[in-house]
Amino acid sequence: MQSVVSYPERGTGGKNTYRGNFSPKFVEDIIDFFRPDSVGDYTVGSGTTLDVCREKNIPCIGTDLNPAFGGVNLLRDDLPPVNMGGYSKMPTLIILHPPYPQKMVLYSGHQWGKTPHPDDPSHFSNYHDFIKAINRMHYNSFLSLPKGGRLITLVGDAKKNGQLYSMVKDMAFFGTLEQIVIKTQHNCLSNSRQYSGRFIPIVHEYAVIMRKDSSCYETKIIAVSHKVFDSRRYNLSWRQAVRQALRKLGGEAGLPELYSELRGFVTTKKHSDPKAKIRETLQSKPEFYSVSRGLWALQTG
Numbered sequence: 072m073q074s075v076v077s078y079p080e081r082g083t084g085g086k087n088t089y090r091g092n093f094s095p096k097f098v099e100d101i102i103d104f105f106r107p108d109s110v111g112d113y114t115v116g117s118g119t120t121l122d123v124c125r126e127k128n129i130p131c132i133g134t135d136l137n138p139a140f141g142g143v144n145l146l147r148d149d150l151p152p153v154n155m156g157g158y159s160k161m162p163t164l165i166i167l168h169p170p171y172p173q174k175m176v177l178y179s180g181h182q183w184g185k186t187p188h189p190d191d192p193s194h195f196s197n198y199h200d201f202i203k204a205i206n207r208m209h210y211n212s213f214l215s216l217p218k219g220g221r222l223i224t225l226v227g228d229a230k231k232n233g234q235l236y237s238m239v240k241d242m243a244f245f246g247t248l249e250q251i252v253i254k255t256q257h258n259c260l261s262n263s264r265q266y267s268g269r270f271i272p273i274v275h276e277y278a279v280i281m282r283k284d285s286s287c288y289e290t291k292i293i294a295v296s297h298k299v300f301d302s303r304r305y306n307l308s309w310r311q312a313v314r315q316a317l318r319k320l321g322g323e324a325g326l327p328e329l330y331s332e333l334r335g336f337v338t339t340k341k342h343s344d345p346k347a348k349i350r351e352t353l354q355s356k357p358e359f360y361s362v363s364r365g366l367w368a369l370q371t372g
């Protein structure tokens with residue numbers, strides 16, 4: 072892989088009729104380069120990532136807001152783990168290919184389903200709301216990663232009424248920036264259009280490769296404001312909160328230690344019996360397992 076990639080031949084996997092789909096060769100390149108033990112794609116669209124991973128025999132979880140791919144909502148839901156055959160854990164490499172800005176391609180009600188879904192940012196006309204939603208999707212994906220994991224986000228730009236809407240410039244990126252790869256675009260609708268006046272056609276996208284180097288609650292966020300983001304102050308789901316705390320405690324912890332660690336989370340403050348809720352979460356989610364009585368661990372592979 073080099074810092075510019077181009078796939079004039081799409082390859083096999085997913086559907087080239089699904090608007091905004093990416094080339095299976097892009098996923099192949101990522102897998103061949105990083106050699107992850109597991110992959111997740113929570114905006115899987117036409118199933119491209121799932122098909123490539125199946126071909127390469129790599130455990131993969133692929134979901135989408137589209138009910139045909141599980142209906143998992145990246146803005147609100149817990150992200151499901153990947154089945155490693157015998158146990159489940161969060162994937163070490165996540166590919167995120169979110170919707171494009173300025174209603175360039177509409178998903179719910181167009182590519183699938185009969186009506187627009189309120190949590191599908193492809194329908195958002197307000198760019199600020201759109202970026203906020205994409206940041207949330209992005210953070211949800213980043214939080215799910217184990218330490219050492221990678222989040223590869225593919226985003227494009229849109230031009231409307233003489234203004235460039237550049238997601239790569241405007242959205243927030245979490246963790247350590249490892250690389251930005253330019254991916255040239257082929258066979259997109261805009262390539263065949265004739266434009267009048269001074270217009271530079273957009274023929275590339277960006278794959279931003281972020282690495283999660285620590286299990287600390289605080290994450291460096293690369294954004295215009297350069298803020299530090301603390302996951303404990305974010306209203307995490309119980310599953311996410313317990314996962315973060317266990318990671319922070321080295322992947323294994325006794326219940327008293329976990330109770331005290333989770334006391335600092337907004338999620339637990341609102342609950343009348345947080346200890347019971349922590350135990351229920353540990354017992355009901357497949358990525359957690361009991362090492363011995365009162366001692367819990369997180370599957371890491």
Ligand SMILES: C[S@@+](CC[C@H](N)C(=O)[O-])C[C@H]1O[C@@H](n2cnc3c(N)ncnc32)[C@H](O)[C@@H]1O
Binds near residue numbers: 086145191193
């Ligand atoms: C650019 S497409 C992904 C295309 C895919 N890479 C492929 O090759 O087919 C973006 C996807 O995000 C999905 N999506 C939109 N809002 C979502 C949400 N809130 N949660 C999860 N997926 C969502 C859309 O349904 C769409 O399939």
